[in-house]
Amino acid sequence: MILIVDNYDSFTYNLYQLVDIAASGRFGEISVKRNDDPSLLSLPLSSLKAIIISPGPGRPEDTNLCPELIKKAQGILPILGVCLGHQLLGSLDGGNIVRAKSVLHGKTSLVHHRAEGLFEGLPSPFKAARYHSLCIEKDSLTNYTVTASTADGEIMAIAHRDFPSFGIQFHPESFLTEGGEILIGNFLAKL
Known part of the structure; x- marks a missing residue:
């Protein structure tokens, strides 16, 4: 099962649909649970293939469990x-969460990367x-x-040095994002 944790965001089920398309049934059920659902912490990790933490309003400290x-x-x-x-x-890694250089809601930016991962x-x-x-913060x-x-140095994605743990600041499930299905497929290839 792939677990998507919903941070009370209107995009969560768009993300669910994108994961469902990219997974093509290969990983069993895709389950969505709210971030304050007590069952999150009692789920045996052995029953999960991956965890996706959704977008949401607020700050990281507002993500409950x-x-x-x-x-x-x-x-x-x-x-x-x-x-x-x-x-x-x-x-959670000790990074500072700061105001973005520009407030962007429903806007696109060009994301630069090294074509890996x-x-x-x-x-x-x-x-x-x-x-x-x-x-x-950089x-x-x-x-x-x-x-x-x-181009102006705003962090758009991170990868853990030792574990298969990744973060993306943008929304792959948005129709405004190019290649969202490829990106989610690349994440699922890590399973």
């Missing part, structure tokens, strides 16, 4: 954080939809490397 779930699963299961989920991964098969740069006013991460950014 997500930090505890990530700490429990880190290094055992592949984890993908999207937007708020990305910021949460950075925050989650970005294999995607052009660099590619257009990605952004819906955020916060971001991870040079504040300990165990994650920056794998994609905008």
